Amino acid sequence: MAAWGAATVRERALRVAVLEKMPRPARKLMLTGKGRCNFTNAKDWEAFQPHIHPNPRFLRPAFFNLPPEKLRKLLADNGLPSVVERGDRVFPASRQAVDVVDCLERMVRQAGVELLCGKEVKTVARSENAYNLSCADGSRWECGRLIIATGGLSYPTTGSTGDGYVWAREAGLEVRPTFPSLTALVPKGYKMIPEGAGKGLRHIERGLPLSPLGKSLCGISLKNIGLSVFIDGQLSCSEQGDLDFTDGGIEGPTGFRVSRKCVSALNNGSRIRLEIDLKPGLDERRLAEKGPDWHKLLPKDIARGFLASSFPASPQPDAAGLARALKHWSFDIAGYVGYERCVITAGGVCLGDVSAKTLSAKGSEGLYLAGEVLDLDADTGGYNLHIAFSTGLLAGQSAALSALSL
Ligand SMILES: Cc1cc2nc3c(=O)[nH]c(=O)nc-3n(C[C@H](O)[C@H](O)[C@H](O)COP(=O)(O)OP(=O)(O)OC[C@H]3O[C@@H](n4cnc5c(N)ncnc54)[C@H](O)[C@@H]3O)c2cc1C
Known part of the structure; x- marks a missing residue:
């Protein structure tokens, strides 16, 4: 999944960059659904929400902004048709996770977003109007809006090593104790x-x-x-x-x-x-x-x-x-079995510190959070990726709207 969204406003045009520490994006996505990527679940909200923990109500605005059928249509319009299997689980018709990754990469590039791999963000500092990021390769970035989407702690070899929790804490947000879930x-x-x-x-x-x-x-x-x-x-x-x-x-x-x-x-x-x-x-x-x-x-x-x-x-x-x-x-x-091989990290950035409607951090202007870094997780069945997609979209839209309304 996208690691970072960073936006600056220049003459009302947005520049958006994704900084991804791994050499290729979406390493974890490649492993999902045993390589077939169960990317959402076709249930309606009433049947969907009991699978979300610990607070399904938090996901409601993101879910209705991007319900499963809309996500399927979005991907289908970009060349990725999907099929529904037992338990309403949705997979790409090709049953290949790599096709989902390719489709997302295409969409990101077509939208004019800079997708930069090998950019491990090391520090995040807040100045008066901007966030200043420094990367392991020495590069520095400044942005007016920052989306932390660094995932949790599970399968650290995919790049998810909990870095976002540190920055959330530094921004004054509470991080709830994490623990492995969907594990042996x-x-x-x-x-x-x-x-x-x-x-x-x-x-x-x-x-x-x-x-x-x-x-x-x-x-x-x-x-x-x-x-x-x-x-x-x-x-x-x-x-x-x-x-x-x-x-x-x-x-x-x-x-x-x-x-x-x-x-x-x-x-x-x-x-x-x-x-x-x-x-x-x-x-x-x-x-x-x-x-x-x-x-x-x-x-x-x-x-x-x-x-x-x-x-x-x-x-x-x-x-x-x-x-x-x-x-x-x-x-x-x-x-x-711990984070080395669990499917999802439970716990994370406290939902009470984040607006469910915009995914902006309360009390930290210009900061947004999306995906597994939040204290939001789900059962197996495509729900976790739907959390990632729907919160990712809402955080991106909110950050862009806020930047454009300056
Ligand atoms: C084996 C396995 C199978 C799964 N199968 C399914 C499934 O079939 N269906 C489902 O719904 N869910 C599944 N999941 C869960 C799902 O993969 C996650 O919920 C989802 O990937 C979370 O997305 P995310 O974008 O929040 O985090 P991630 O996918 O973890 O992405 C975070 C990204 O941030 C990058 N990053 C981290 N720190 C930095 C930094 N300092 N600088 C720059 N980049 C950084 C990472 O490299 C990574 O690419 C599975 C998980 C596993 C481990």
Whole structure:
């Protein structure tokens, strides 16, 4: 995504420059949707907004300024038709993220915007009427309007390293504590955690090797299971859908859906237990009646992983015990995979310090914020990119209007 928007007014003509620190723009966009880029979601606002956290109302003006159908039309008019898949998720018709990047780059250049790569902004200073930026390559920039769109902290190799939080703080804005979301939850005993790593360790490196338990589960994909989250022993929520065991831990759409809540609770010192219902369509009595035939209900790899983790030492229990275990496959959660491989950063620039209508920073004239740097994140399904596109557009329009009305 665009990193920076900077505008100066010269004889009422705007000069707009995007300063991007990476050699190519939109590195993260290339990774999205497993390289297919699920760039928005076709739901209307009522169905869209429950997927936005922590305050969907903040997104409302940006959403109605650029609803999903308008974004699709804008891209289609610029050579990028799109298709809608399951769950109203919208992808480019080519299913290639690179086509979205190319389309955006074309649009930016056609609009006369200077797109400058390899420009890592190091410092931002405010003088009386302008923002003064200095870049790692020694170049200096002055602008009357500045848009911070530096993203969050996830996948830092794409360029998002949280720089915008520092400048927002320097401008007097509150930055809410950040934490990884849409990330793998690591069950206890799933990874080989080095001795002395600390009992309270919550962030567990994705690269740590799997334990024998992890190896027995990694690679299993569960379809249409039930997932319940218990926080300090209390049922917090239940979801239904697909879930994957990966080299990170528990992921997949349903795992991701509960990860925000779980990471936040773990960081607050709470205990998390996840319970998988492998057969939500059958009750325990019906399952127990299957007797030894229960094996036929599950693919072999799942049955093997389930037995290895549920009954590691003891012999298999009776039919009733097995049925109970199938309905309550339990995992105490030790921690989560951090920014190195999470999809989104939760937390960020406090929404109370930013106008939802213009995305201008309150009390810092000429400063605007857009995208993941804000304390705004969402579930999987194209919502996060819609936040980025719609807040990006509104911030750009507001900055331009403000500059032109000088
Ligand atoms: C693996 C993965 C898959 C995803 N899939 C999807 C998906 O399918 N659908 C969806 O909706 N969302 C998805 N997301 C989330 C989505 O990518 C983000 O919400 C979105 O990219 C945020 O956009 P942004 O412009 O705010 O930040 P970013 O995309 O992070 O862009 C910020 C840019 O700022 C630049 N920058 C940072 N600091 C500086 C500096 N000091 N100077 C100059 N430039 C700087 C960075 O290099 C970067 O290019 C995915 C994320 C990941 C990691």
